[in-house]
Amino acid sequence: MSDDPAILLHEHANFCWREGMKDRRGRRIVDLDLHDGASPPDLLDAATAGVFLGWLGELGALSDVVREGDDWIVAIHRSGGLQGYAADSMGEAAGWALLMLWDDEMIVTAEA
Secondary structure, three states: OOOOHHHHHHHOOOOOOOOOOEEOOOOEOOOHHHOOOOOOEOOOOHHHHHHHHHHHHHOOOEEEEEEEOOEEEEEEEEOOEEEEEEEOOHHHHHHHHHHHHHHHHOOOOOOO
């Protein structure tokens, strides 16, 4: 099992591409029908991070996003209470939060 959150997100059943995201090959998704989805998301990309934060908001879980030193912290409401996820980039912190929320809540959000 990988410890790379981009790969874990890409392989997760709830993951789906949304317009505005960028993959690791540097390709910005402007038309979902033209994207092959072969590469994991680019967690360093601000727009991709924004999509992840929007996703957390849509799920009613997003509490706060803060910068502390060199780390970004994304706080979410989980079944066990408030939990923060820290990483070097906002996209990675939001990605970890999504993964934990999806696994915690067993939420299925991907469109078939």
